[in-house]
Amino acid sequence: MKRPLVGVLTTLLLGGATIAGTAPATAAPQPRHKAIDFAGTVALSNCSGSLIRMPDSADNDPALVMTNGHCLETGMPAPGEVITDQPSTRSFTLLNSSGGRAGTLRATKVAYSTMTDTDVTLYQLGTSYAQIKQRYGINALTLSGDHPTAGTAIKVVSGFWKKIYSCNADGFVYQLHEGDWVWKDSLRYTSTCDVVGGTSGSPVEDAATGKVIAINNTGNENGEQCTENNPCEVDENGNVTVRQGTNYAEETFEITRCVAPGNRIDLSLPDCTLPKPAGSDG
Template sequence: MRLRRALALGTALFATAGSLLVGTAPAQAAPAPAPAPAPAPAGQAAPALAARAVTLASTIRLNNCSASLVRYPNSASTDRAMMLTNGHCYEGGFLNAGQVLQNRSSSRSGTLLNSTGGALGTLRADRLLYATMTGNDVALYRLTSTYATIQNRFGTTALTLSNTHPTAGTSMSIPSSYWRRIWNCKIDTFVGTLRESQWTWHDSIRYDTACDTIGGTSGSPIVDASTGQVVGINNTGNEDGQMCTLNNPCEVAPDGTTQAYEGQSYGQQTYWFTTCLTSGRVIDLTISGCLLTKP
């Protein structure tokens, strides 16, 4: 798991290959202004703008993990906003294999960041909509504020969850609110079964080998660099080369054989949420084709 480790990691980690420390990128010419998007239908939140450099805007710093402010593709501006992080970042601790939580009261809070990692203010949740560490590693919270309220107060719009499976070779960014740092990487391939200790995940995203995420990056969104949409959530990496142990995930082949790659990092897909929504944007695990793990 990419939970926060000892803070003694320090600033020496901020210069490792394959990552970008916010504020240290070389100067570039300002891009031409993007054309104005078409107005959104009344009551519906404007879709995320595409093809802009990923920043720390819309990320949320938790006490032990990273998180992000997210919306469904058809979310309305009057909807309660949502916060996405890992299931293993749940405030009640790690969930057991096979455990699914839905519609639980919560008082989780985090700090909303601006594009350069500055603190804008505190966002609070009142409900855990869904969480699991089985099949996927996700936790989705409902916040006390609407998207419109957050935009009016902080000038921040939510990241949009993609409703399609990502593609191998795609350039992506992983903005970590905990470290206020961005990793720029690529999707290498997808792993049918990934196992770590008692937990098993499916169709996991394997990063290119230069993508050296560290403790504290758990819950960071995986953002498609070309669309600006969230295609996954960063969750783990093999730290010591061990096989299928805590902090050392292994890839499981169809015949049951396992392989571990020291230093390899992984994420989980998030379009699964969009396969389980009612017309009113409520998670319903009984919907045909719903990919989220059922209790």
Template sequence: MKLFRTLLAGTTAATVTFFGSLLGTSSAQAAPGADFTGIAALSNCSASLVRYAESVDTDKALVLTNGHCYEGGFLQPGQVLVNKTSTRSITLLKPDSSSAGTIRAEKILFGTMTKTDMIVYQVSETYGAIKSRLNVTPLTLAKQGPADGAGMAVVSGYWKRIYTCSVQATIPQLREGDWTWQNSIKYQQPGCETIGGTSGSPVVSTSTGEVIGVNNTGNEDGERCTLNNPCEVDADGNVTVDQGAAYGQQTWWLYTCLTANRTLDLNKSGCELPKLARRR
């Protein structure tokens, strides 16, 4: 997982740094079809200010990042967070990557590391208020996942760096340690050799400008299905390891759970997101 720094929960908590190989610089790098509009930085990850296609200016704004970027540590397999209070500080960037200012989360609308690797924060201000105060506009979430060969950019607010490439393939299942993700987005290399700190970056279509996924991991050492070394599992159960490969996860499933009032309902018919575990 392309995390810069996190606190892992366990019998003994420990701070672990995930750098990958720190190639390149932290300076802004321009790329066709993408800039830093709507991009955000967290203390340990990248993020983005996002909206649904149906969102309006008076809606409370949303911020997208990875589930493994959660300020409370890695989420357990099967764990789902819904409407959990958060006061996380989020730095928004200008299109040129300089800081526009900060906003603050008020709750986690949805978060998981199961099936996908995603947290959606609701912040204390509306889209209109953020536009007025900071002159920052959100990115729009796409209503479907990307096609193979589609042009894409991974835009990191943490490193203020843009990676461009295309979608190589959709992987039926990606396994890393105890976690499993479905329909993962594999990037065509070279071009998107993401590093630690790029976790949570939006995967942006270079043709539409919409968010088509969220960057989350890569195989660093060629190991099989271990932490920072995800393995690919095809429809027949065959396992493949591709050292140097990088991946993102699906975000369009949010739309399958969206109500007419632009809220998430995990019990909605056809909702593709993981559900809260039932109490026994």
């Protein structure tokens, strides 16, 4: 995992073509990209995160903040562990477009957290999107409801470091193994997203739309195979590939299929495939 940080220096464990003709050559039209900045991202004490909404969220719904499962303040969830409706008063620094402090948000509970199949924590706040917009002038980022596409230009936006990394979605990994954890259908970055500790939980945004398609979570630091901070790729046949220096994110479209009206996490929804707590029917 991209290590969470305490302070700035101390780390915790885990934490275009041209057209020619008789006229002068002109550049072909380039795809329009949304201007992506820090507005709607958050800084945690040890990680990055974002103020998010679902495609169908209402302005008066209680707002959600998303970061990694391994950034959970009570410790990393064990393999197979799913946490829901756990009280929390964690605070988040909400950033404006330039990366400055817009205000402080506070959780009322951990709505969902796991490091199984994916690596995500969703905090529910005591304020609505409308209230946040009124107080701070900040809109939440919207999660895409669609599976991302290889080759998509992306931005990894770290609220902790106030840094934006630009690269492309290089492809997808059947299983990503790190220590005792296994993540499924992970997104692999091209090399220019050389993220570091403290970027954990950063939203991965489609550069053309600004929608969140994944959450940054890990990278192979020194070439070890399947150890902590050195994830390995495992294909459908069990073949293992190690890519030193390569970084990864976990897709987020599946989250949108597990949220009922009112921004309520409902793991019993028919299309919801997120892991459920042991012994739970959702």
